[in-house]
Amino acid sequence: MQILVHNFWLYSASRHSYIYYAIQILYFRFVNKRLYSFVKRLKPKILYFKRFFLLRYFTYLCKKLLNLIPEIKIEDFNYFLPDERIAKFPLEKRDSSKLLVYRDGVITDDTFSNLVDYLPESTFLVRNNTKVVPARLYFKKESGAIIEILCLSPVEPNDYVLSFASVGSCSWRAVVGNLKKWKDVDLEYFNPNSNVAESLGFKVELVERGAECVVKFKWNPPFTFSEVLEECGKVPIPPYLNRESEQIDKTRYQTVYAYSEGSIAAPTAGLHFTPEVFSRLKSKNIEIEDLCLHVGAGTFKPVKSEYISEHNMHREPFSLTKEFLQKLLKAKLDKRGLFSVGTTSTRTLESLYYIGVNCIRNGQPSVVEQWAPYSEDYKYSLKDSLEAILEYLEKNNLNRLVGGTSIIIVPGFDFKVVDMQLTNFHQPQSTLLLLIAAIIGDSWRDVYAHALEHDYRFLSYGDSSLLFNH
Secondary structure, three states: OHHHHHHHHHHHHOOOHHHHHHHHHHHHHHOOHHHHHHHHHHHHHHHHHHHHHHHHHHHHHHHHHHHHOOOOEHHHHOOOOOHHHEOOOOOOOHHHOEEEEEEOOEEEEEEHHHHHHHOOOOOEEEEEOEEEOOOEEEEEOOOOOEEEEEEEEEEEOOOHHHHHOOEOEEEEEEEEEOHHHOOOOOEEEOOOOOOOHHHHOOEEEEEEOOOOEEEEEEOOOOOEHHHHHHHHOEOOOOHHHOOOOOHHHHHHOOOOOOOEEEEOOOOHHHHHOOHHHHHHHHHOOOEEEEEEEOOOHHHHOOOOOOEHHHOOOOOEEEEEEHHHHHHHHHHHHOOOOEEEEOHHHHHHHHHHHHHHHHHHHHOOOOOEOOOHHHOOOOOOOHHHHHHHHHHHHHHOOOOEEEEEEOOOOOOOOOOOOOOEEEEEOOOOOOHHHHHHHHHHHHHHHHHHHHHHHOOOOEOOOOOEEEEEOO
């Protein structure tokens, strides 16, 4: 009986319990035949109790996780936004837009050109240097039907830089309009106002159908895909503007510091900056650093669920240099205020902490999942986390961190990095509005009511707000 109890303990405790149980059966069958029949009758009960307790433990973990995820009803973040308050076009001068400043419960109205007056000296400013590509393309069937394609992310090659540098062909994941009318035949590029279509020989092949399709573009050398898009594509302006893109959007739906091609939506908080504004910031010893997060179509995805916990956040790729991380770490250790330009910069910066946690625990970074910040009470410091990323880069002889994030920032979020936020005014019941509420709490209602009463312009081409983290 002692042997039975000993082997039962091994069976229950071992990570490889089925192997141990097999050894037990062989032992009992060939060494102690009297016990074999007893164990055979006992086996179903052992498995039942093990499954029972595993299920109870799994249920406990799920309840614990759900308790950490904020139970937020999206209808609590609603407000009335008249259509006439949505800015359909940009102002003539970028920095002439209005600036609302919120700090310690006080709202101040100003002009964006005076931004420098509200930032402490030696502030560490971070901006997103992604560049919007003219990713909306139109192709024509022989029947005359128009097929619209919105490029999302590269497939082959799967690197943005390599894909834009491709000559002759490349494949992309895309949203296809009028997909039902597209049979398995190549389509020719359509633009009655362009004379280059014939010389380019620009065509598209449907490789894979789905909510997001895979398409293969083909064209004549020696042009790169970047040059083809520049000639044939249209700027994918937000759908809530309710108009077709125009020539002005090519320059104004783009920041003056845009550099890395890849976004299908602009980091709109950066649209207000001019070289003159940056010059004034530098004169106040404000350090300006870049990261890159390519904004995807998910940024326009509406929240359709009743509770935000049921909403699936989009994943977006980002990259930044080792030098940037070193400067960021030093700025935080020196207790300099961190000023994030736009929500995309904020999502990237706050994701770094959880990437560092993965480096500490697993020795390497991984994609930041949507609810990672709420899954446990993390004990690591920001210093520990950033140093772990730097150690990983050093160990692997890398000069750049390339990653992805699905992070969602909602009320209750524990900000590790960002102290000040520059952002435009966002749509009702959106994840971006939840991020604003995470920064300034319930005061978002006062800020938005003030903006509506004082004729601020809303959304992508609208005015901006400077929010100090409460």
